[in-house]
Amino acid sequence: QLQLVESGGGWVQPGGSLRLSCAASGSTLDRYAIGWVRQAPGKEREAVSCIDSAAGSTNYVDSVRGRFTISRDNAKNTVYLQMNSLKPEDTGVYSCATDYNRYCSGFVWGFNYWGQGTQVTVSS
Secondary structure (H helix, E strand, C coil): CCEEEEECCEEECCCCCEEEEEEEECCCHHHCCEEEEEECCCCCCEEEEEECCCCCCEEECCCCECCEEEEEEHHHCEEEEEECCCCHHHCEEEEEEECCCCCCHHHHHCCCEECCCEEEEECC
């Protein structure tokens, strides 16, 4: 059974960068599109980005486009989220997620499995 484990979160000042990693176990990741979702305190979970199984297509929510980059290394069973020019409103728990499809349908319709998440805090 697929398990997703995130790492790479932390505290950073506005304008800084972080790189999140999502490592998979229990199944090969190359079968699935993988997304990143985030949840800020008191807010609903929000899909931030997604990459399809073959890394041929990516999606971003408008608020992060141009600042975040999603990528994957199927040989390492890992998906990454490079976050640059971070803002305080990017603060939240970031989780990687999937709906077990090859394409990013979950980015639009919702994911049905996600990991425990890693905390990202952007403040001065």
